[in-house]
Structure formats: C-alpha cells, structure tokens
Amino acid sequence: MKKLKNEAELLKKAILIGESYAVNRGYKNFDPTNSAKEKIESLYRLLVNDKLIHPLAIDNEDQPNMKHKLALWIAKQLPEGHALLK
Template structure:
C-alpha cells in the first residue's frame, strides 16, 4: 500500500465530508465524544454499503487500511487543483 501525499490531511477531510454524507443519509450516530477510530470504521462501512468504494478483503480489514481507503476516496472526489492534492 503506497502512502499518499498529505494522507493524514486527506483522511481528516474524508471524515469531515463523510460525516456530512452520513447525516444526509439519516445516520445520527456521530457525536463529539466518538473516537476517530469509530468514525473511520462507520464511514468505511457506509461507503462500502452504498458501493462508493470497493471493500477490502476480509483478512485485510484493519484500521490502517480503512484510513487509506477513505483517503483514496476523498482524493478522487476533490478537484485536481485542490491544495491537498499538490
């Protein structure tokens, strides 16, 4: 798995946009006390369920891989000239 440039910033953006997406879908499970780990897993599963990202193989489903998948997802959603992609 090749690490993306600005992967941590992309992950932060993915969580932010993913939370908005989840709320628009009717999910109200996020609160200020939720750990990032819980948010990442919930967003990953929601995006897989909605077929917006391909699922990881069951034996590779760990937090690091989920973070990477979310960063890849948001990188594809952002415009080419976005500062996080440079």
C-alpha cells in the same frame, strides 16, 4: 499499500465530508465522544454499503487500510489542482 502525499490531511477531510454524507443519508450525528477509530470504521462501512468504495479483503480490514481507503476516496472527490492533491 503506497502512502499518499498529505494522507493525514486527506483523512481529516474524508471524515469531515463523510460525516456530512452520513447525516444526509439519515445517520444520526456522531457524538463528540466517538473516537476517530469508530468514525473511520463507520464511514468506511457506510461507503462500502453504498458501493462508493470497493471493500477490502476480510483479512485486510484494519484501521490503517480503512484510513487509506477513505483518503483515496476523498482524493478522487476533490477537484483537480486542490491544495491537498499537490
């Protein structure tokens, strides 16, 4: 897995956009007490369920790989020339 440039910032953006997507899909808002790990796993599973991202292999389903998948997902959603893609 090759780390993306600005992967941490892309992940933050993915969580922000992913939360809005989840709410639009009928998911209740995340509680302020939800950890980032819980949000990442929930968003990853929602996006896999909706077939917006390909699932990881069962033996590779861990936090670093889920974070990377979410960062890749948002990088593909951003317009060309976006500051996070440079």
